[in-house]
Amino acid sequence: MTYSHRIPLFLTGLVICCASLDAAAQQMTLSRSFGAAVYTPGEVLEVTLSLTFVPGEDSFVSALSIEETLPDGWTFLNVSSGAFPQIVTPSTNPVSMVWFSVPPFPFSLTYRVRPPAEQSGPKVLSGFTRYRLAGPELQSNVATD
Numbered sequence: 001m002t003y004s005h006r007i008p009l010f011l012t013g014l015v016i017c018c019a020s021l022d023a024a025a026q027q028m029t030l031s032r033s034f035g036a037a038v039y040t041p042g043e044v045l046e047v048t049l050s051l052t053f054v055p056g057e058d059s060f061v062s063a064l065s066i067e068e069t070l071p072d073g074w075t076f077l078n079v080s081s082g083a084f085p086q087i088v089t090p091s092t093n094p095v096s097m098v099w100f101s102v103p104p105f106p107f108s109l110t111y112r113v114r115p116p117a118e119q120s121g122p123k124v125l126s127g128f129t130r131y132r133l134a135g136p137e138l139q140s141n142v143a144t145d
Helices: none
Strands: 027-033 045-054 061-068 075-082 087-088 097-098 107-114 126-132 137-139
Touching: 027 126, 045 061, 045 126, 097 107
Parallel strands: none
Antiparallel strands: 027 045, 045 107, 061 097, 061 126, 075 107, 087 097, 126 137
16 A cells, blocks of 8 residues: 655744854755655655855855755665765765855755655654855755745
C-alpha cells in the first residue's frame, strides 16, 4: 500500500549579523521548494534550495555553508543538480554542504532524500546558511518547510 503525505509549508526567519556590518544592506536569503507536493514513504523526494544575496558596498561572499536538518529516519542521497558544493556530509543530520569557491548569486541546488518506507504524517525540513564576507561569520534566515 502506498501513502502520500502533504509536506507542511511554513517559513520562519532569522538573520544574524555583527554590529560592524549594515544588516539592511547585506542579506542572504534561503528558500526551499519540493519536486512534488507530497512525499511517498520509501520513494525519492527532490528538494531545491535557492539562495539570494544582496551585498553591501564592496562585499562578496568568500565562504558559504548550508545546514539542512532532515526528519528523523530520512536519508540524504546526493546533490543531483545545480551549484555543487565542494564538501557534503551526507551521513550526519544536519547535513552540511560547504563551498570555498562560492558560485555567483542567485543560485540553486537540488538534493535528493528518501523517507523511510514506514514513515507517515507531515514532516518538516529546515535549514540555514552560514557565510563569510570580509569579516566574521554571518547566518541567513532559517527556512523551515
